[in-house]
Amino acid sequence: MNRASQWFAICCAAISFQIQAAEKEPIVVGSVLDETGALNVYGKAMADATKLAIKSINDAGGVLGRPLKLVTYDAQSDNAKYTSYSNQLALRDRAAVIMGGITSASREAIRPVADRNKTLYFYNEQYEGGVCDKNVFLTGVVPSQQIPPLVDWAIKSGKKKFYVLAADYNYGHISTDWVKQYVTKAGGTVVGAEFIPLDVSEFGSVISKLQEAKPDVVFSLLVGGNHIAFYRQFASAGLSSRMQIASATFGLGNEQVVLGPKEANGIVVAFPYVQEDPSDANKKFREEWSKTYGSNYPYITDSAATVWNGWHLWALGVEKAGSTDRDKVIKALESGISFEGPGGKVSIDPTTHHVVQNVHIARADDKHGFAIISEEKSVAPSFERSVCDLVAKPNTAKQFTPSAKAN
Template identity: 65%
Template sequence: MQRPHGRLGLGLLAVASAVLLLITAGCSAKPAGETASDQPIAVGSILDATGPLNVLGKPNIDATKLAVKDINDSGGLLGRQLKLISYDSQSDNAMYTQYANKLTLENKVSVLMGGITSASREAIRPIADRSKTLYFYNQLYEGGVCDKNVFNTGPVPSQQLAPLIPYAAQHFGKKMYIVAADYNFGHISAGWVKKYAEQAGAKIVGEEYIPLESSEFGPVINKLQAAKPDVVVSLLVGGNHAAFYRLFSSTGLNTSMKIVSSTFGDGSEHIVLAPNESKGITVAFPYFQELKSPANEAFTAKWHAAYGSDYPYVANSGVTVYNGWMLWAAAVRQAGSLDRDKVIAALESGLSIDTPSGKVSLDPGSHHVTQNVTIAEANDQHGFKILETEANVPPAFEKSVCDLQKNPNTNKQFLP
């Protein structure tokens, strides 16, 4: 077809341009009142609803739902409600990878929270980094992660083992035996136990590493009977490992040696076990349901209103998950934006919030939190007796090796 000429050609071009403009406008226009700001904010969570780690995953899922509800009930963020998109990893790291990709690339969430084990964190972390999706890891862990895109609200060894091991050496004795989960958390945490034991003048007389899927502890009990330590340091994880405490008690070892742990109770082991099987086990966490404060009393009342008065116990990890959501929400409000860099800047401003566990402050350089740490022992009522609390305990090791404000391109895990 020949190109039109003259006024007729100009007229046809004008008509064509107008039609094209109308078509384009019709394709891109939204119904009246519907704008991007009317849409909910997609946020993502990956946790273990099923699988051997669901004893940890289920309370964390409950905490996630409660946190999102609380944020929405208070007006949401930036005038918008949150839309939680959650997936069950089934305690399978391959599923963590699959769902992290889905949340970041398909669902395009503004923040991703999740992971139980350190291996699951390392499945999520590179995916969140590549997609520039802010990632919160809210579990206790072996420490040392230094990544501009990642924030950690769980306690680290310099907050748990640093006070717990000297306490054990002073009160129970200086011969110690390590029983740990056989993956990077257990092995690296054992390194911290050795460091703090040496500083306390204690001696490690043995160590055992047990696969997560194993509930066979007969050989370990035999070795403990032969070694006769004063203290057993438990770094066990998950439902299968609860069998250790039951066998330890049934063989009478609990009358001749003490267990201290940085993990016992976080998977509700003290609820699953009979009181005589857990009584006296000494632990260190930022949060216990028994903490006396108006903030904790209000939180536990709200938790039981949501999940029933017969909910057995609100564990530490549930609160560190809740705190993660509240820190992110506070940063979004301060930034006035969902933009990742602006939210990071708000988090790095030294942001602090009041929580059921006390004041929690984000350390700007390490992206870990300063928080209270309490030493307690399991009682005979499926709970804990508070022994002593230290306020505002910093993530000392992480602060010493990681400064993401000065060196924002650091992306590694520092080891003891």
């Protein structure tokens, strides 16, 4: 058989496989995200990543030879809708898995519903860490993976005096406790902390406090569209040349795209994924993204990559389990399923249900993107490992905080 005939046979076989998968009963899967409302600055890219992941999986033949049927709900930045839609996905739509939630509050609206209805749940967003729940898998970066590399970078750069600005809800409060612990451990000091409600967009008093405190580093845990105003007011006050902003959240809402280059330039972040990653997996991911959403898409966020990873990890777990049965899929995922994501290899950590992943330190540039400074490979969720062992204690369903000790 010549090469042309071989390619023809391969193409026909692939098309036949896809047709056979499409003819089989679909597997219903569900997503709940904030596509509108104040948090859509995060939800839009995550929703786009969800649709692209489902398309990618279906184009490859589906899962267990069956196509995925995606049912989506827009929670409209309303946590009550997360509870309602999660119930609908579990009870009415009979989804094999629910993926969704952006804020920690939205996660905690979904989690008890999924637990109660025995519906597997994936939370694909960075958060404050510590969730330990047999029914939940968490693919976002946690403080024990993200904050130490960022703090260490600042300390090694000679910056030891920190001031924390955080969103005024559980993510901001708990993550601030982590910053304090890691800064102290690294030999620095935290001289102040402010908690900013999500609806605040005026930062005059905060700017005054920073001018008085004179920190080396402003550590930002700000969240949402209103908080973007801080970076603009910070630059306008002339503080960019006097203080370094380091952030665990800047860029998740495309702040570097919305702001002018002079307002964003120089801010340092730590994420598993930045669009500029030069890997072959990212090149393929970006090509697929551009083909679907256009080459002028503002920026592919870490949150979008985390969602992409979550869907593919689940699909690999189902394939290994040979079933969509929740308990069988959990067991398969706990075997240490790995996936080559756009930011590098991600692996399910069996005892914690979090992921081991790479972390990039990157600096916002003058082109509405980031320049990679360094990359730390295979960073484990160390705190979660110290308090959570879902293999030994499968009935655990709680969230541990920085003061927690292993039982």
